[in-house]
Amino acid sequence: MAPSLYWWGKETHRGTPVVVKMENPNNWSMVELESPSDEDFMYPNHAAPKGGRNKNAKQLTWVILLKAHKAAGCLTSIGSAFFSLASIVRRRVASGRTDSTDTSLTENQTMKSRFYTCIKVFLWLSLILLGFELAAYFKGWHFGASDLQLQRLYALTHPFAVKDAFDLLYSSMDRLVLCLGCFWIKLRKIKPVPKQDPADLESGDGDGYFPMVLVQIPMCNEKEVYQQSIAAVCNLDWPKGRLLVQILDDSDDPTTQLLIKEEVHKWQQEGANIIYRHRVIREGYKAGNLKSAMNCSYVKDYEFVAIFDADFQPNPDFLKRTVPHFKDNEELGLVQARWSFVNKDENLLTRLQLINLAFHFEVEQQVNGIFLNFFGFNGTAGIWRIKTLEESGGWMERTTVEDMDIAVRAHLHGWKFIFLNDVECQCELPESYEAYRKQQHRWHSGPMQLFRLCLPAIIKSKISIWKKGNLIFLFFLLRKLILPFYSFTLFCIILPMTMFVPEATLPSWVVCYVPATITFLNILPAPKSFPFIVPYLLFENTMSVTKFNAMISGLFQLGSAYEWVVTKKSGRSSEGDLISLVEKPPAHQRGSSEPNLEELREEIKQQAQSSSRKKKHNRIYTKELALAFLLLTAAARSLLSAQGIHFYFLLFQGISFLLVGLDLIGEQVQ
Numbered sequence: 001m002a003p004s005l006y007w008w009g010k011e012t013h014r015g016t017p018v019v020v021k022m023e024n025p026n027n028w029s030m031v032e033l034e035s036p037s038d039e040d041f042m043y044p045n046h047a048a049p050k051g052g053r054n055k056n057a058k059q060l061t062w063v064i065l066l067k068a069h070k071a072a073g074c075l076t077s078i079g080s081a082f083f084s085l086a087s088i089v090r091r092r093v094a095s096g097r098t099d100s101t102d103t104s105l106t107e108n109q110t111m112k113s114r115f116y117t118c119i120k121v122f123l124w125l126s127l128i129l130l131g132f133e134l135a136a137y138f139k140g141w142h143f144g145a146s147d148l149q150l151q152r153l154y155a156l157t158h159p160f161a162v163k164d165a166f167d168l169l170y171s172s173m174d175r176l177v178l179c180l181g182c183f184w185i186k187l188r189k190i191k192p193v194p195k196q197d198p199a200d201l202e203s204g205d206g207d208g209y210f211p212m213v214l215v216q217i218p219m220c221n222e223k224e225v226y227q228q229s230i231a232a233v234c235n236l237d238w239p240k241g242r243l244l245v246q247i248l249d250d251s252d253d254p255t256t257q258l259l260i261k262e263e264v265h266k267w268q269q270e271g272a273n274i275i276y277r278h279r280v281i282r283e284g285y286k287a288g289n290l291k292s293a294m295n296c297s298y299v300k301d302y303e304f305v306a307i308f309d310a311d312f313q314p315n316p317d318f319l320k321r322t323v324p325h326f327k328d329n330e331e332l333g334l335v336q337a338r339w340s341f342v343n344k345d346e347n348l349l350t351r352l353q354l355i356n357l358a359f360h361f362e363v364e365q366q367v368n369g370i371f372l373n374f375f376g377f378n379g380t381a382g383i384w385r386i387k388t389l390e391e392s393g394g395w396m397e398r399t400t401v402e403d404m405d406i407a408v409r410a411h412l413h414g415w416k417f418i419f420l421n422d423v424e425c426q427c428e429l430p431e432s433y434e435a436y437r438k439q440q441h442r443w444h445s446g447p448m449q450l451f452r453l454c455l456p457a458i459i460k461s462k463i464s465i466w467k468k469g470n471l472i473f474l475f476f477l478l479r480k481l482i483l484p485f486y487s488f489t490l491f492c493i494i495l496p497m498t499m500f501v502p503e504a505t506l507p508s509w510v511v512c513y514v515p516a517t518i519t520f521l522n523i524l525p526a527p528k529s530f531p532f533i534v535p536y537l538l539f540e541n542t543m544s545v546t547k548f549n550a551m552i553s554g555l556f557q558l559g560s561a562y563e564w565v566v567t568k569k570s571g572r573s574s575e576g577d578l579i580s581l582v583e584k585p586p587a588h589q590r591g592s593s594e595p596n597l598e599e600l601r602e603e604i605k606q607q608a609q610s611s612s613r614k615k616k617h618n619r620i621y622t623k624e625l626a627l628a629f630l631l632l633t634a635a636a637r638s639l640l641s642a643q644g645i646h647f648y649f650l651l652f653q654g655i656s657f658l659l660v661g662l663d664l665i666g667e668q669v670q
Contacts (some may be wrong), residue, residue, distance in 0.1 A: 171483055172514050174474065175521045181367035182525075190370055192418045194324035209327050212242050213319060214302040214386075218289045219260070219310035220250040220282070224571030225428070226260050232313040234272040237320055244302065245274040248289045250282045284397030285564045286379075287405075291395040294386075302386060309380040311569045312339075313426045321423050322383050333388030333415030334407070336365065337381040340424040343570070348532075349436060349666035350429045352539050355522060355529045357429075362421065362525035364479075369419030372470065374411045379403035381425035388415050398453060400564050401446030408454055408471070412461040428569055433666040434619055435568040440543060441550040442564060447480040448554030484551050487544035491515075492627055496634035496650065499641070512645055538656035539665075545623055570667075624661030628654050 185191075215233050219226060233245050247264050251257050257278060264276040279292060290307070293299075304323060308314060314337075322335045338361045344354045368375040379402070389395070392409040399405050407417070430436040458471050490510070498506055519537045523529055529536070552558070631654030638647040659665055 171478060171486070172518050172521075174478055175518055178363045178367050179521050179524060181371060182363045185366060185370055191422065192325060192369075192420060195327050195329070209324055210239050210242050211304060211323065211326070212302040213238060213244075213323065213383075214299060214305040215243065215245045216248055216290065216293055216305060216307050217246070217310060218248040218250065218286050218293075218307075220286075220289075220566050221253050221256050222251075222310040222566065222569055223253075223256045223259055225311040225569045226256075227263055228313050228571075229308060229310050230260075230263050230267060230274075232315075233308060234267045234270070234274060235316050236314065236318060237316040240271065240273055243273055243319075244298075245272065246293050247274065247276045248293050249276065249278045250285075250289050251278075252282065285400070287395045287397045287402035290402070291397070294389070294394065299386070304383050305386055305389070306383045307380055308425070309427070311428045311571075312380050314381070315425075318423065318425065319383075322420065325418055325420075326383075326385060331414070331416045332418060333385050333410050334377060334417040335383045336369070336375070336378060336417065336419045337423040337425050338365075338419075338421050339378070339381060340426050341429050342426055343429055343431060346429070346431055347666055348535065349433060350431060351529060351532055352536050353429050353436065355526050355532070355536050356540075358526040358529075359522045359524075361419075365419045366421045369417060372467075373416035373418075374467075374470075375407070375417055375419060376475075377403040377407040377417075380427075385415075388413075391415075399446045399449040400442045401450055404447060405450055405454075408450065409457075411467075411471070412457060412463060414463070428571075430567055431570055431667040432568065433660065433663055436666065437546050438563075438565045439567045440546055443550075444480070444484060444547045445550035445554030445563075447476065448551050449557070451476040451480070452555060452557075481551060481555075484544055484547035487541055488548035491541045491653065492544065492631070495646070496630055499634040499637040499646065499650070506646075508645055511649060534652075535656075538653055539660075541653055542624065542656050542660045545627060549623075618663035620663065621661045624657050628657035628661050630654075631657060 215236070217229055217233060219229075230245075230247065236243065247260060249257060249260050251260065261276050261278075264274055267274050277293060279289060282288070284291065294305075299305075304326065306314075306319065306322075318337070322337060325335050326332055339357065341350070341354065341357075344350055365375045365378075388410050389406065392406060392413050392415070394406075395402055396405055411417075430439055455472070458468055461468070495506060495511060515537060519533060519540075523533055523536065631650050635647055635650035635654055638650055
């Protein structure tokens with residue numbers, strides 16, 4: 001048997017030639033390599049027959065060396081990319097400005113400094129405890145609970161942890177019920193259906209339902225988007241004699257005022273029924289603007305009012321798909337449409353916003369509209385019955401959420417609402433963290449102001465007990481108060497501090513499983529956003545600082561509660577819309593002439609060039625940075641004590657706070 005093996009190895013096992021072509025160390029290729037035969041494994045190297053050691057070993061060695069060289073090249077590329085990223089971060093941070101340098105903010109500086117001081121105290125305490133832990137770790141010291149007297153501290157922190165865990169379960173059950181309701185609506189194909197569609201305007205049928213509709217566009221210094229919104233409402237498919245457009249301009253910039261006035265005049269010449277109104281004194285912000293417009297004498301001739309913000313572009317059939325729901329439905333006070341976004345894929349910040357807003361419209365608004373006939377008015381892309389506004393007290397300037405205020409008061413008067421999930425109105429998302437932060441501050445401080453003001457009226461109202469309970473416990477307390485409170489206290493304060501107090505532990509289901517479940521439910525309406533589920537969870541916890549601060553200021557009437565800053569618009573779709581209008585054959589009754597469009601397009605290009613020359617900078621957010629170092633310190637302590645999943649959560653959450661604190665998410669601010 002042995003000779004046959006020797007013969008086989010000597011005569012036939014010659015190996016397969018391998019051609020290695022190498023142009024440079026980073027560019028090589030291999031034609032073919034034969035795998036080792038059974039004989040190579042049967043004979044050790046020193047016992048192999050003469051000639052039995054073939055060329056495969058040397059060839060394999062060369063290939064391994066080449067692959068090692070390629071791996072080293074990859075590591076070098078990764079290293080250079082890392083240093084390049086670090087250089088970009090350094091440049092952006094060097095051009096940054098702290099959030100305290102923005103003189104346009106009217107936030108109470110005393111409250112802000114106290115809040116920041118509390119975070120710094122936690123940070124320094126954590127650093128001291130970490131230093132003590134490092135010394136004990138290397139010196140071999142061991143302390144029991146009786147030595148450090150930590151049982152009392154555990155007794156104090158334990159009730160807060162239990163309360164936050166209960167709030168967590170409460171909020172997760174609310175999310176689950178809402179998702180089940182949305183699933184039931186999809187399964188049964190439930191949606192509001194108008195009793196009668198309007199007649200086709202071109203058919204000449206005069207028996208259609210075409211009531212008098214007033215369209216209002218409140219705006220303030222929004223020169224990036226005024227053209228597209230005015231053009232969209234002037235192209236609404238509705239009888240011109242039964243439609244009036246009000247441009248409610250609160251701009252204090254003379255150039256912006258002149259541009260908007262000229263745009264209105266241009267559409268007036270085209271035959272649109274549109275008027276321009278400007279307030280010299282911007283009192284009451286948006287609510288004051290709408291209230292002033294409703295006091296005009298000609299408003300009494302109109303039955304409904306449609307409201308659009310300056311960056312919203314309704315489709316031509318918007319009124320024909322919404323107004324018919326009021327037909328023979330005298331209890332209906334509001335029809336709300338869904339938002340869609342032109343810049344949802346612009347950057348990571350807009351993608352994360354899309355997850356929240358998709359859940360808000362697809363689940364919250366739709367479920368509450370179908371089962372409760374009540375939801376919060378979104379402030380735009382909706383149509384009100386003017387009688388509803390009058391009976392509910394009209395627009396009030398007492399809070400920064402005038403849309404939610406009028407919706408709650410209308411609900412207390414017995415009016416019903418309808419949400420149309422299949423009717424969309426295009427708009428923009430904030431692309432910079434600075435704009436998004438200011439928007440979220442207003443959206444979370446206003447509801448707390450409103451809750452404090454409306455609570456007596458809710459209790460005294462004549463609506464049913466379960467509707468009162470829904471308003472107080474679900475609409476206000478759970479979704480507007482408890483969620484920001486537990487996110488901030490549990491994940492940013494209690495969890496980091498438990499790393500330094502061994503007795504005060506939190507179970508894994510509180511830290512991991514329940515938040516992951518809530519995040520999964522939130523992301524269900526936006527399935528394409530599943531790759532961003534982890535950044536979304538971390539970013540929501542990071543935003544809890546802003547939301548918690550806004551909630552406290554609104555609840556206790558602090559200075560920043562009445563802060564109103566217009567969300568910065570980029571006008572992403574303006575140029576594209578104008579170009580598309582130029583490419584289409586001009587319709588005299590619907591649009592402007594081609595020369596005017598060319599002038600507008602040239603004007604937009606000039607504005608874009610001038611804006612590109614403006615220097616951009618980052619804002620450095622001190623509270624977020626302080627919390628980042630607090631969480632990273634707690635992560636280091638967790639690593640020393642082998643706390644497992646807590647270490648990974650604290651590490652990535654700390655990095656998330658660091659990125660946001662350095663304003664490395666979203667666009668830079670001009």
